[in-house]
Each structure stands twice: as C-alpha cells, then as structure tokens.
Amino acid sequence: MPVIHTADVRRSQTPAATMTTLASPTLGSAERPVWRVDVVPGAPAGPLHVINVEQIWTFLDGGAAVECAGETFQVRAGDTVVLPGEAERRVVGDAETGFSAIVTSPADVRAWVVPREGDGVVPPWTV
Numbered sequence: 001m002p003v004i005h006t007a008d009v010r011r012s013q014t015p016a017a018t019m020t021t022l023a024s025p026t027l028g029s030a031e032r033p034v035w036r037v038d039v040v041p042g043a044p045a046g047p048l049h050v051i052n053v054e055q056i057w058t059f060l061d062g063g064a065a066v067e068c069a070g071e072t073f074q075v076r077a078g079d080t081v082v083l084p085g086e087a088e089r090r091v092v093g094d095a096e097t098g099f100s101a102i103v104t105s106p107a108d109v110r111a112w113v114v115p116r117e118g119d120g121v122v123p124p125w126t127v
Helices: none
Strands: 010-013 018-023 034-039 049-051 055-068 071-076 080-083 088-093 099-104 111-113
Touching: 034 055, 034 088
Parallel strands: none
Antiparallel strands: 010 018, 018 034, 034 099, 049 088, 049 111, 055 071, 055 080, 055 088, 055 099
C-alpha cells in the first residue's frame, strides 16, 4: 500500500491556480490521479478548455462558477460537480473568496485550450 507523505506532494502553478498532486501514476496511484486546486480571491479566469476524460470536483472552501458545455453553475463549499469528458469547461473562482477543491480523473487525461488543436497536453499534476 503506497503512502504519499505531505513532503512528497508536487505543486504546479498556473496563472489562475495552484495544483497540488496528492496521488498520481508517479506518486503511488496508477489509475486515478487526485489533486487539490487552490484559487485565490481575484485570480484571473483560466482558459476555456477541453479535457478528454471525466473529472470529479469536490469544493472544500469558497465558491466558483463552473462553465460546462455552454451552461454555468454556481457552486460553493460542499458541492461536487462531475464534468464529462470532451466537454468545453472553465472553473472561475469567486472574486471574494476564491476556492479550494479536490479533483480526480482517470490517469490518461489530455487537455486542449479552445479552439482544440493538435494532440493536447498532459497536465503535469496528473502524472
């Protein structure tokens, strides 16, 4: 049984958020990466993008607007959203509170910024 100690987690920074890899194929979980997303109040919105696999987001603190497949949903701490694979999406933190969430997906995740071109990228927090 792998134990991933807090000293072993990885952090990845984007302009919109900090992703902390809690488990992934290189951190003890071959099938399902798990990461924490932290967005500070007033952070810029990330790009509209597509992920090829389903993602499950559980919001721990704060709130966000989740755009998915042309609809926008307001979420807050305690809410969980299931984002289907291949759907255009964006998660925008509340300007006053930001948010923290735990996210998981299958390990074979690829991402594209819209408009979708090429082979996409593997988000570093999922490897």
